[in-house]
Amino acid sequence: MAFVVPSSYSRCYLSLQHPRISNRKQVDFGIATGSAFRQPCFKLSIFGGGKTLSKGTYAAISRIPLLGTIDLLDAFDDDYGGVVINPTSLPNTSNAFAASLQSSLSYWSKQGKRGVWLKIREDQADLVPVAIKAGFVYHHAEPGYVMLTFWLPDGPSVLPSTSLHQIGVGAFVMNDKNEVLVVKEGKCPSHCSGIWKIPTGFIDKFEDLFSGAIREVREETGIESCFLDVVAFRHAHKVSFDKSDILFICTLKPLSFDISIDESEIEAARWMPVDEFLSQPFHQEDEMFKAITDICIAGHQRCYAGLAAHQVMSKLDNRVAYLYTGNTREATGCVPDM
Numbered sequence: 165m166a167f168v169v170p171s172s173y174s175r176c177y178l179s180l181q182h183p184r185i186s187n188r189k190q191v192d193f194g195i196a197t198g199s200a201f202r203q204p205c206f207k208l209s210i211f212g213g214g215k216t217l218s219k220g221t222y223a224a225i226s227r228i229p230l231l232g233t234i235d236l237l238d239a240f241d242d243d244y245g246g247v248v249i250n251p252t253s254l255p256n257t258s259n260a261f262a263a264s265l266q267s268s269l270s271y272w273s274k275q276g277k278r279g280v281w282l283k284i285r286e287d288q289a290d291l292v293p294v295a296i297k298a299g300f301v302y303h304h305a306e307p308g309y310v311m312l313t314f315w316l317p318d319g320p321s322v323l324p325s326t327s328l329h330q331i332g333v334g335a336f337v338m339n340d341k342n343e344v345l346v347v348k349e350g351k352c353p354s355h356c357s358g359i360w361k362i363p364t365g366f367i368d369k370f371e372d373l374f375s376g377a378i379r380e381v382r383e384e385t386g387i388e389s390c391f392l393d394v395v396a397f398r399h400a401h402k403v404s405f406d407k408s409d410i411l412f413i414c415t416l417k418p419l420s421f422d423i424s425i426d427e428s429e430i431e432a433a434r435w436m437p438v439d440e441f442l443s444q445p446f447h448q449e450d451e452m453f454k455a456i457t458d459i460c461i462a463g464h465q466r467c468y469a470g471l472a473a474h475q476v477m478s479k480l481d482n483r484v485a486y487l488y489t490g491n492t493r494e495a496t497g498c499v500p501d502m
Contacts (some may be wrong), residue, residue, distance in 0.1 A: 237268045239280075246279035246323075247272055251309070254288055262294045269298065273316045279323045280314040330404065332411040333377040334364040336460035337389055337418050343435035345418065347384050350431040359446050360436060361453075362460075364411070372486055374473050377414040385433045386424030389416040393470030394488050395463045396456060413456050415463050415470065 238250035249268075255261040272280065282300055284291050286308050300312040304326035315321035337345035346360040363384045367376030374391035381389050392415040403409035425433045438461065447453055462468035471488040478485065 235264050235267065236271055237264050239268070239272075242279075242281075244279065245277060246281065247277055248281040249283070251283040251285055254284070254291060256288075258290060258294050261291050262298070265295065265298050269314065269316070277316055279321070280316065282312045282314070283309050284312065285309045327407075329408045329410055330366060331373075332364060332366045332409065333373060333380060334362050334411055334413045334456070335377040335381045335389070335416050336362050336395070336413065336457075336464075337381060337387065337416045338438070338460075338464050339418050339421065339435060341435070342438045344438055344441045345381070345385060345387060345423075346434060346436045346441060347425070347430050348432045350427070350429060360434075360441065360444060372473070373412050373488070374414065374486075377412075377416060381416060384426055384430050386420075386422065388419040390419060391473065392417055393463065393472050395459050395468065395470035398452065398456070413460065415460055 238253040239247040240250065242248055255264055269280065280300075281303075282295055284295065289310075292310060292312070295312050298314070300314045303311040303313045303323075305311070311326075313321070313323050315323060335345075339345075345363070347363050348358065348360055363380050365376070365380040365384075367373065368379075371379070373394065378389055378391060381387050394412050394414050396413045398411045398413070399408070400411075401408045421435070423433050423435070425431075441447070442457065447457060459468060463470055469490055471490055473486045473488055476485055476487045477483070
């Protein structure tokens with residue numbers, strides 16, 4: 165793994181306003197080309213009367229006497245012994261789809277294939293009951309499509325499950341006057357109504373942690389900021405729709421100071437003296453809230469070193485990513501042996 169460290173390694177070196185996203189091409193079913201799939205297969209027709217089969221994908225087959233015509237669904241091989249059906253080539257009618265699906269499952273089973281991935285787009289939603297009747301199970305859904313899977317071998321499926329976590333960010337922003345940027349949410353559960361808290365929210369698809377924190381602060385308060393570090397994260401389960409939740413707490417440096425709230429989400433926002441912020445009854449009574457705030461203040465006072473973001477490139481998948489690490493020298497004064 166090759167590290168690409170920013171040229172200026174200051175406390176506020178990372179002030180990106182937009183996430184950096186890899187430009188890798190994506191296959192239509194939502195998985196990166198080259199990571200788990202090979203070239204697409206071709207439609208395979210089997211003719212009766214002992215005629216030679218047309219070009220196949222998984223094996224060269226010829227001179228097999230079969231009766232009738234069987235159209236196999238177009239599919240991609242994956243690197244784990246399974247196949248991914250091409251979602252753009254599904255038959256238009258339920259009857260044709262059912263016949264091709266059964267033929268394909270039988271063929272892939274004889275070929276020793278394992279998992280089958282089937283993406284059905286919204287405009288062909290009438291095919292979903294056909295797939296369910298054939299034995300497919302729901303895997304996940306996104307706007308515009310649903311993904312289903314089928315496990316061919318005997319025994320329990322070992323296909324990876326869908327996303328199990330939702331990712332959120334909390335942004336601790338403190339100015340030079342020892343004032344914390346806080347918000348009072350307009351729509352929230354009754355137990356947190358009226359509480360002044362730091363800006364929080366979920367990160368968007370393909371968004372980096374630091375970009376999500378910067379965006380949430382801007383959207384809720386109008387304050388521009390730059391990322392400093394990740395100081396903590398909270399891991400909880402069954403938070404929303406039985407999903408687990410990870411909340412990353414980030415410290416940010418303000419670049420502007422005039423507040424302009426998003427009235428659709430936020431009731432109020434202000435710069436609050438840190439002593440007033442800490443004196444809130446909720447802060448005193450809630451162990452999690454108090455621990456997070458104490459760590460953020462310690463980080464602001466340079467008594468605690470969090471994790472900074474470093475852009476890296478991995479040869480394993482040729483992706484650009486961000487690695488969040490601590491600074492050994494800053495945290496301990498020690499220089500590691502090289």
